[in-house]
Each structure stands twice: as structure tokens, then as C-alpha cells.
Amino acid sequence: MGLLVKGEWKDKWYDTDKSDGAFEREDAQLRNWITEDGQPGPSGKGGFAAESGRYHLYVSLACPWAHRTLIFRELKGLTEHISVSVVSPDMLDCGWTFNVDEGSSGDSLYQSRFLHEIYTRNKSDYSGRVTVPVLWDKQQACIVSNESAEIIRMLNTAFNGIIGDEQDFYPEHLHSQIDEINERVYHTINNGVYKAGFATKAEKYEAAFSELFDSLDWLESRLTQQRYLVKDGHKSVLTEADWRLFTTLIRFDAVYFGHFKCNLKRISDYPAIQNYVCDLYQHPGVAETVSIEHIKRHYYYSHDMINPMRIVPVGPELNFSAEHNRAELD
Numbered sequence: 001m002g003l004l005v006k007g008e009w010k011d012k013w014y015d016t017d018k019s020d021g022a023f024e025r026e027d028a029q030l031r032n033w034i035t036e037d038g039q040p041g042p043s044g045k046g047g048f049a050a051e052s053g054r055y056h057l058y059v060s061l062a063c064p065w066a067h068r069t070l071i072f073r074e075l076k077g078l079t080e081h082i083s084v085s086v087v088s089p090d091m092l093d094c095g096w097t098f099n100v101d102e103g104s105s106g107d108s109l110y111q112s113r114f115l116h117e118i119y120t121r122n123k124s125d126y127s128g129r130v131t132v133p134v135l136w137d138k139q140q141a142c143i144v145s146n147e148s149a150e151i152i153r154m155l156n157t158a159f160n161g162i163i164g165d166e167q168d169f170y171p172e173h174l175h176s177q178i179d180e181i182n183e184r185v186y187h188t189i190n191n192g193v194y195k196a197g198f199a200t201k202a203e204k205y206e207a208a209f210s211e212l213f214d215s216l217d218w219l220e221s222r223l224t225q226q227r228y229l230v231k232d233g234h235k236s237v238l239t240e241a242d243w244r245l246f247t248t249l250i251r252f253d254a255v256y257f258g259h260f261k262c263n264l265k266r267i268s269d270y271p272a273i274q275n276y277v278c279d280l281y282q283h284p285g286v287a288e289t290v291s292i293e294h295i296k297r298h299y300y301y302s303h304d305m306i307n308p309m310r311i312v313p314v315g316p317e318l319n320f321s322a323e324h325n326r327a328e329l330d
């Protein structure tokens with residue numbers, strides 16, 4: 001694990017000293033948008049028009065943030081239009097690598113060895129963390145974005161004219177409801193598990209732990225009443241809020257419960273949430289984006305600060321293909 005400082009790779013773990021033992025996630029720096037006609041999006045510069053075959057995603061199958069982008073690529077029928085490279089699950093001294101022997105697909109564009117080469121190809125003196133996902137423009141040979149929350153919004157709409165798909169996971173009239181749920185889910189669940197797992201002081205871990213399980217209780221009661229998180233009139237509808245939550249829930253029992261010490265309850269102890277995960281997992285195209293093997297290997301093997309012997313647990317038994325009762329709910 002490390003970062004780039006003026007284009008030079010430095011092997012360095014997260015610095016929690018400056019925040020008294022709390023893990024604080026850095027904001028993504030590269031924030032351009034693909035739009036239908038290449039006009040600038042809400043941030044960054046323009047010139048990134050939606051085109052078939054022009055863009056490439058660098059992802060890790062282990063990473064919950066990258067996972068969102070793979071799900072949207074599937075849901076929106078973009079697999080033929082946006083190519084993908086998968087990094088190795090092992091993220092050690094050199095950061096994310098394209099080591100094929102360890103399960104990477106290799107870098108089909110530049111045959112790079114390390115993901116940090118993609119960041120310096122974009123900007124030779126880049127300083128910052130080298131994270132997945134990365135959305136790459138093959139035409140201009142540069143990074144469009146390294147912020148998953150924004151990449152999924154681009155995939156949701158920018159390519160509609162090309163693919164003829166109008167499914168909208170962030171409909172205008174539901175923005176405020178979706179944003180409000182995303183806010184709580186992000187801070188207490190998506191990033192909450194990391195705040196618990198990467199804390200270096202007990203009180204910071206305990207604070208994240210209690211917020212996390214308060215939010216899971218809130219979700220259990222909400223999902224007992226309704227199929228999806230957001231209501232549109234009487235019925236709930238599937239939105240990006242569900243997909244953003246899903247990528248954390250699917251990793252929970254395999255990794256966060258043990259490795260990040262989020263062990264008050266497993267997801268399988270919450271009947272409604274467990275069925276909800278199965279429901280989303282069984283949505284067409286989604287199971288293909290889930291690799292429990294990469295997920296377990298990445299966290300347990302890469303974070304030697306937390307698991308110095310790098311032994312990857314064999315269990316638990318997981319069955320996301322089980323029957324669920326969710327279709328009966330509003």
C-alpha cells in the first residue's frame with residue numbers, strides 16, 4: 001500500500017496520527033464527466049463524449065467502490081461498449097498490480113505492471129493515492145474520473161442514446177430521497193466499516209462500530225416494510241442507493257465481520273437485509289460481478305497491519321442464490 005508523491009511511488013500505510021487514530025478517506029482528485037455530447041459535467045472539464053469503445057475501466061473485484069461501476073456497466077448493457085481490466089487482489093508494497101499469476105486480467109491497454117503507471121501516464125507528477133476504480137479515455141489517453149459515485153451517474157445516463165436503455169437509477173424526482181439515504185449509508189456503512197477496520201485507537205473503532213450497527217438496525221426495519229430503500233408513492237423502486245449499499249453488504253460476513261471487527265451481528269442475522277442482498281444478487285448480470293475469492297484474498301492478504309500472518313479464512317459458508325421473499329413486498 002502506498003501513494004504517489006510528485007510522480008514517485010512511496011510505500012506508506014494510511015496516516016491516522018494526524019486524526020488521532022481515526023481513518024479519514026481522501027477525496028478523489030480526478031473528477032471529469034462523460035456526457036452525451038462532450039459538454040462539461042458538474043465538475044472538471046469537457047471533451048468526454050459518450051462513444052462506444054472509447055472508455056476503459058480499471059477495477060478490483062475486491063473493492064466495493066469499483067464494484068459499483070461494474071454493476072452499472074452490467075445493468076445498463078454497457079459490457080460491449082466499455083472494456084475492463086481487473087487488478088490482482090494482492091495490494092502490497094507496489095499498490096495495485098496487473099500480476100496475471102495472482103488473478104489480474106492484465107492491463108490490456110498498455111501492459112502496465114502497476115496501476116500507479118496509469119496515474120502517472122495521465123499526469124507525470126501526480127501526487128495522491130492510487131485507487132480503483134479508474135475510468136480511462138483511450139482516445140485522449142487520460143483519466144476521466146477516479147470517483148465511483150460519479151462514474152455510476154455517468155453510466156446511468158450518458159450512453160442512453162447509444163445503447164437505447166432508459167433505465168434510470170437516479171430519477172430526478174427522487175434525488176433528495178436518494179441523496180439523504182446515500183449520505184447515511186456512505187458515512188456509517190460503506191465507509192463506516194473502513195472507519196472501524198482502519199482505526200488505530202479503540203475509541204474511534206467503537207464509535208464507528210456503534211454508528212454502523214445503528215444504521216443496520218434502521219435498514220432492517222425499513223427493509224422489513226419495503227423491497228428497496230427508496231419509495232416512489234406506495235411502492236419502492238430500485239435505485240442507485242440500493243446498489244451502493246449492496247457492495248458493502250455482500251462483503252460483510254466474509255470480510256468486515258472478522259477482518260474489520262464489525263462483529264456485533266452478521267448480515268445473515270438480519271432476516272430482511274439478508275433476503276434483500278439475495279434479491280439484488282439475483283438481479284440479472286449482478287452475480288457475474290461478485291468474486292468472493294478476490295474479496296477475501298484482497299483484504300486478509302493485503303492488510304498485514306491487521307492480519308500479519310496473511311492467512312485467509314476458509315469460511316464462512318455463503319449462499320446468495322437462496323430463495324427470498326422480497327417480490328411480495330411493496
Ligand SMILES: N[C@@H](CCC(=O)N[C@@H](CS)C(=O)NCC(=O)O)C(=O)O
Pocket residue numbers: 001002027028062063064065066129130131132133146147148149
Ligand atoms: N472515492 C473513491 C475511493 C476508492 C478507493 O478508496 N478504493 C480503494 C480500494 S477499495 C483503493 O484503491 N485504495 C488504495 C489506497 O487507498 O491506496 C471512489 O469511491 O471511487
